Amino acid sequence: MTFETAIGPAGVLLLGYLLGSIPFGLLLTRFFGAGDLRQIGSGNIGATNVLRTGRKGLAAATLLLDLAKGAAAVLIAGALIPGGGVLGGLAAFIGHCYPVWLKFNGGKGVATMMGVVLALHWPSGIVFAVVWLGLLAALRISSLAGMSAAISAPVSAAFFGRIDLVLMLLALAMIVLWKHRANIDRLLNGTEPRVGGSKKSA
Numbered sequence: 181m182t183f184e185t186a187i188g189p190a191g192v193l194l195l196g197y198l199l200g201s202i203p204f205g206l207l208l209t210r211f212f213g214a215g216d217l218r219q220i221g222s223g224n225i226g227a228t229n230v231l232r233t234g235r236k237g238l239a240a241a242t243l244l245l246d247l248a249k250g251a252a253a254v255l256i257a258g259a260l261i262p263g264g265g266v267l268g269g270l271a272a273f274i275g276h277c278y279p280v281w282l283k284f285n286g287g288k289g290v291a292t293m294m295g296v297v298l299a300l301h302w303p304s305g306i307v308f309a310v311v312w313l314g315l316l317a318a319l320r321i322s323s324l325a326g327m328s329a330a331i332s333a334p335v336s337a338a339f340f341g342r343i344d345l346v347l348m349l350l351a352l353a354m355i356v357l358w359k360h361r362a363n364i365d366r367l368l369n370g371t372e373p374r375v376g377g378s379k380k381s382a
């Protein structure tokens with residue numbers, strides 16, 4: 181039995197899920213004395229809610245670590261078995277959004293998805309980053325920027341001829357939209373807060 185056969189797709193999925201399920205935002209805010217992130221702002225464990233603690237450094241670190249775990253899952257899984265990158269990235273994203281440690285109540289997946297996209301196909305990852313950061317800078321609405329970036333991933337993959345990635349990235353984008361369903365309601369009602377505002381955003 182070879183190593184690739186021993187670990188198999190199931191092992192790659194488990195590894196990716198466990199890596200993705202590490203709640204960096206929650207761990208960092210607790211370690212540095214910023215409180216329980218689940219009791220702050222929206223209660224979300226992502227970088228946007230970490231920013232509501234007033235600790236910009238922790239928010240930036242959360243963003244980078246959530247991104248890094250998505251990319252790492254792709255690269256490690258791809259090194260373990262042929263074609264494992266897609267499985268590892270998918271599992272890491274699911275782990276971030278639905279971590280078993282937090283009763284499956286995790287983040288919204290934008291940063292982790294960006295890491296996955298960058299590792300799978302960097303040109304689509306660049307498009308993702310430009311859409312996300314560009315809209316965030318222009319509109320200061322985190323949810324709209326994140327959802328737009330997620331939608332851009334399958335579109336850019338198709339544009340660049342990576343048809344093999346389109347369905348997987350489309351599935352991830354749909355989950356991002358589902359996790360933002362409360363934000364979508366507020367966007368339609370004109371009540372979604374901007375970054376730096378005082379209103380809650382779930």
